[in-house]
Amino acid sequence: MSFISDNIKKINAENKKCLTVFLTAGFPAKDKFVDLALNVFDAGADIIEIGVPFSDPLADGPVIQHSSQTALDNGVTPELVFDYVLQIRNKTDKPIVLMGYSNPILKYGIKKYAQRAVETGVNGLIIPDIPLEEYDDFITDDFKNLDVILLTTPTSSDERIKTIDNKSNGFLYCVSIAGTTGTNNQFGEKTLSNLKRTYNLVSKNKMQIGFGISTPDDVKMFSPFCDGVIVGSAVIKSLWNEKDSKDFPNTISLIKNLSAACK
Amino acid sequence: MTTKYNAPDIKGKYGIYGGKFVPETLIAALNELENIYNESIKSSEFLTELEELQVEYNGRPTPLSFANRLTEYYGKAKIYLKREDLCHTGAHKINNTLGQILLAKRLGKTRIIAETGAGQHGVATATVCAKFGLKCIVYMGELDVERQSLNVFRMKMLGAEVIPVTSGNKTLKDATNEAIRDWVSNVTDTYYIIGSVVGPHPYPMIVRDFQAVIGNETKEQILKKENKYPDYILACVGGGSNAMGIFYPFIDLPTRLIGIEAAGHGLDTEDHCASITLGDNGIFQGMMTKLLQDENGQVNEVYSISAGLDYPGVGPEHCYLNEIKNAEYSSITDKEALEAVKLLSKYEGILPALETAHAVAYLEKLMPATNKDEIVVVNLSGRGDKDLNTIIKEINL
Numbered sequence: 001m002s003f004i005s006d007n008i009k010k011i012n013a014e015n016k017k018c019l020t021v022f023l024t025a026g027f028p029a030k031d032k033f034v035d036l037a038l039n040v041f042d043a044g045a046d047i048i049e050i051g052v053p054f055s056d057p058l059a060d061g062p063v064i065q066h067s068s069q070t071a072l073d074n075g076v077t078p079e080l081v082f083d084y085v086l087q088i089r090n091k092t093d094k095p096i097v098l099m100g101y102s103n104p105i106l107k108y109g110i111k112k113y114a115q116r117a118v119e120t121g122v123n124g125l126i127i128p129d130i131p132l133e134e135y136d137d138f139i140t141d142d143f144k145n146l147d148v149i150l151l152t153t154p155t156s157s158d159e160r161i162k163t164i165d166n167k168s169n170g171f172l173y174c175v176s177i178a179g180t181t182g183t184n185n186q187f188g189e190k191t192l193s194n195l196k197r198t199y200n201l202v203s204k205n206k207m208q209i210g211f212g213i214s215t216p217d218d219v220k221m222f223s224p225f226c227d228g229v230i231v232g233s234a235v236i237k238s239l240w241n242e243k244d245s246k247d248f249p250n251t252i253s254l255i256k257n258l259s260a261a262c263k
Numbered sequence: 264m265t266t267k268y269n270a271p272d273i274k275g276k277y278g279i280y281g282g283k284f285v286p287e288t289l290i291a292a293l294n295e296l297e298n299i300y301n302e303s304i305k306s307s308e309f310l311t312e313l314e315e316l317q318v319e320y321n322g323r324p325t326p327l328s329f330a331n332r333l334t335e336y337y338g339k340a341k342i343y344l345k346r347e348d349l350c351h352t353g354a355h356k357i358n359n360t361l362g363q364i365l366l367a368k369r370l371g372k373t374r375i376i377a378e379t380g381a382g383q384h385g386v387a388t389a390t391v392c393a394k395f396g397l398k399c400i401v402y403m404g405e406l407d408v409e410r411q412s413l414n415v416f417r418m419k420m421l422g423a424e425v426i427p428v429t430s431g432n433k434t435l436k437d438a439t440n441e442a443i444r445d446w447v448s449n450v451t452d453t454y455y456i457i458g459s460v461v462g463p464h465p466y467p468m469i470v471r472d473f474q475a476v477i478g479n480e481t482k483e484q485i486l487k488k489e490n491k492y493p494d495y496i497l498a499c500v501g502g503g504s505n506a507m508g509i510f511y512p513f514i515d516l517p518t519r520l521i522g523i524e525a526a527g528h529g530l531d532t533e534d535h536c537a538s539i540t541l542g543d544n545g546i547f548q549g550m551m552t553k554l555l556q557d558e559n560g561q562v563n564e565v566y567s568i569s570a571g572l573d574y575p576g577v578g579p580e581h582c583y584l585n586e587i588k589n590a591e592y593s594s595i596t597d598k599e600a601l602e603a604v605k606l607l608s609k610y611e612g613i614l615p616a617l618e619t620a621h622a623v624a625y626l627e628k629l630m631p632a633t634n635k636d637e638i639v640v641v642n643l644s645g646r647g648d649k650d651l652n653t654i655i656k657e658i659n660l
Contacts, residue, residue, distance in 0.1 A: 058443050103546045133274065134284055157291065178451070179288075
């Protein structure tokens with residue numbers, strides 16, 4: 001059984017949607033990150049998705065690109081990310097997922113990365129540049145104690161969505177739009193009909209929607225077609241706007257509002 | 264030799280290299296491209312249209328010129344130059360853009376995007392878009408916009424919109440990232456014309472096949488002139504499209520295929536882009552490749568005086584050819600390349616592009632070991648007019 005999936009089920013059983021918050025590791029400040037993550041959990045995040053910074057984040061828009069570069073400039077390495085997870089894990093049981101591109105994993109050593117993730121208390125991984133086509137070669141048995149979470153997009157065919165659902169563990173990440181993260185979106189009829197289509201096709205996993213969700217209103221609008229929402233760029237943007245503050249009050253209040261909208 | 268070379272495999276891999284390491288959004292578009300490509304290369308209508316364009320618009324076949332004075336200068340093997348610098352727009356890049364624009368048309372796409380380093384691929388893309396009346400957007404690193412201002416002006420004249428990219432070290436790698444992000448965001452109406460044998464499958468294969476016209480012509484021309492195949496073929500390698508194009512038809516033959524990477528300020532410095540020579544396996548821009556990266560898997564900011572070679576990865580097929588030893592790879596510094604610009608200008612009346620000059624410069628290392636009855640072909644991938652801004656600063660006359 002999956003710890004992440006069990007958590008989402010429990011939340012849904014209370015008639016709530018799951019709220020996943022994306023944070024870039026070591027952003028906006030290296031030494032404040034662990035406290036930030038714990039405060040984000042306290043403010044109502046059910047899952048935290050920690051971005052492992054990469055120099056060439058293809059699936060990300062300008063906001064997360066910038067945070068990723070800032071983190072690299074701050075000296076964030078995969079090893080430090082694992083150290084953060086260990087520290088957060090000492091204070092909370094809530095699910096932690098790492099989002100990171102494949103090359104730093106390959107360089108770290110696939111087996112070693114998977115082992116270190118389990119050791120430090122990571123529950124799942126999102127690797128945006130490993131589609132189904134590369135899954136079997138990259139996701140070896142070493143990952144058996146981690147949920148590898150796969151993504152669907154509006155360009156995925158019905159047949160493909162079923163296969164992705166079948167291979168994904170923890171939850172299914174439904175990308176709302178054909179675009180990069182943080183795309184300012186009007187969420188037209190087409191977006192909603194695609195979300196409905198995907199939600200109807202998914203049977204094994206709980207489904208969370210991400211990309212372009214930034215306000216409590218967005219959460220309300222998507223609630224009927226998902227089991228949870230993922231908010232990234234809006235949080236990162238807010239953190240950057242108050243990067244010199246002590247404990248990021250506006251970001252924390254944004255998360256409280258998003259969490260309230262999940263109820 | 265019994266087994267015929269037949270990479271890539273069905274998954275788009277060349278040994279362990281290549282593949283489709285892209286976000287899910289692009290998979291449908293890559294599959295669509297692969298299908299239309301496989302269909303098109305079996306269609307006589309498509310092949311005839313492409314052939315006509317190559318002849319009537321691009322000026323093919325390009326000559327295979329005997330370099331008599333350069334041959335005399337070295338006093339060893341006979342040197343021939345495959346004159347891709349005489350292609351329309353001044354480099355081999357248009358061989359590929361003509362093919363891909365026909366694919367875009369077949370797919371019904373209305374918006375074309377491209378990345379460019381030296382600007383040659385950008386110009387070649389803008390040119391075919393003008394010819395076919397399609398909207399064209401070219402991503403170019405801000406640093407390259409500066410050092411290749413002539414080509415920026417040309418692209419604008421041709422009706423393209425040139426978007427300077429300010430992320431990373433503002434060169435080819437960053438322009439490619441931005442083009443991929445554009446494609447992810449506009450995948451339904453947009454066709455991405457990749458300019459080299461890089462990126463996710465099927466691009467490395469498609470670009471190679473459209474560039475193979477270079478090698479196919481060379482084969483025919485050298486047989487006619489010398490009644491035998493060349494002993495050596497030299498080509499510069501950034502992403503590696505001109506090299507792949509001339510190497511490919513010779514892979515199963517005994518000809519020694521030598522790819523020349525850019526050593527910039529020297530392999531012992533951080534300022535080079537010799538990916539095969541010094542990189543290790545990495546996943547980058549949709550492919551498994553030899554990558555210049557740090558100990559945490561972050562991609563290095565690389566360097567070469569030539570904007571077209573300034574790229575931290577390399578075409579997956581080159582990685583494979585290197586591994587199975589069907590081709591060999593070496594490198595040339597900025598300084599050596601500049602000497603070659605002078606040499607070729609003085610002895611043959613040809614001003615080569617800085618990229619191309621890396622291949623010419625390798626003659627200095629190769630020629631002493633050759634014999635008079637041997638033949639060397641250098642792929643003269645592009646002309647150097649575009650580089651005059653850079654060259655003026657480096658060479659005193």
